[in-house]
Amino acid sequence: MRSAILFDIDGTLLYARGVGRVAFGDAFLAAYGQPYPDVAGLCFVGATDSNVVRTMAAACGIASTPAREEHFFLRLAHDIDAALSLNKPHIYPGIPELVGRLVEHSHALGIITGNVRATAWSKLRHAGLDHAFTFGAYGDEHHDRSAIARIAVTRAPAGTAVRLMIGDTPLDVQAAKANGLKAVAVATGWVSAEELAAAGADLVLPDFSNTDACLALLESLL
Ligand SMILES: [Mg+2]
CATH class of the missing domain: 3.40.50.1000 (HAD superfamily/HAD-like)
Structure with a gap:
């Protein structure tokens, strides 16, 4: 085999030249309705996107519903794709x-x-x-x-x-x-x-x- x-x-x-970190902040505001206060402090090493956004929501005292996560992931993917079009990995x-x-x-x-x-x-x-x-x-x-x-x-x-x-x-x-x-x-x-x-x-x-x-x-x- x-x-x-x-x-x-x-x-x-x-x-990916850090485009993800910026996109996480923007997508969080769009999907969860408030700015995340410490985008610079997020740790992505070995992390999963699901885990990171749930940690962000918990830190802000907001429930991370499937609908919010779906909205977040769509916005995140859109923003990262746009950023990578201008600045290749x-x-x-x-x-x-x-x-x-x-x-x-x-x-x-x-x-x-x-x-x-x-x-x-x-x-x-x-x-x-x-x-x-x-x-x-x-x-x-x-x-x-x-x-x-x-x-x-x-x-x-x-x-x-x-x-x-x-x-x-x-x-x-x-x-x-x-x-x-x-x-x-x-x-x-x-x-x-x-x-x-x-x-x-x-x-x-x-x-x-x-x-x-x-x-x-x-x-x-x-
Ligand atoms: Mg890795």
């Missing part, structure tokens, strides 16, 4: 080459992200990476990253099995382990290689700039 590999987006494939070194080679080697690539579905595909499209990914699970499907990974595993294309998950935080490592997957961590995001190793990753890489070496290491885990 062919292997499928799950990739996290932010900190792993690309950096930063793609980490070696990512287009690595992704291309994995596809050439007939591995199926999927997305596991805390981003809501529309935002995830917007970031991938603006980064020119959307063509490589054929399935995924997203931050509007569950607030917990391990549960999102579980959903992604069930969506692997017929004839493939997910064996590996690649992310940039200890929460990605935890989500991989919770689903019986090998965990690869890359230190291009906001967490050091030492912390990622301590979290129990099977492989920690500084980045994916050496395509041949990274490809061989990843395939040795499949």
Whole structure:
């Protein structure tokens, strides 16, 4: 059976240049009716969009209803897409080459992200990476990253099995382990290689700039 590999987006494939933080503030005002006082203090590292907006609502003493969340996610995705049209994401070194080679080697690539579905595909499209990914699970499907990974595993294309998950935080490592997957961590995001190793990753890489070496290491885990 062919292997499928799950990739996290932010900190792993690309950096969206902070457009999400601004969009979270604007979408919160639109959907919850009051400004969020500390947008600069929001933590997105390893977080899911569902969790972040519920934390924002709780901090403001507002109930986070499904209707408000839906409104928030739609506005968020719209604003992020508009911002990324003007300011393309930063793609980490070696990512287009690595992704291309994995596809050439007939591995199926999927997305596991805390981003809501529309935002995830917007970031991938603006980064020119959307063509490589054929399935995924997203931050509007569950607030917990391990549960999102579980959903992604069930969506692997017929004839493939997910064996590996690649992310940039200890929460990605935890989500991989919770689903019986090998965990690869890359230190291009906001967490050091030492912390990622301590979290129990099977492989920690500084980045994916050496395509041949990274490809061989990843395939040795499949
Ligand atoms: Mg990440």
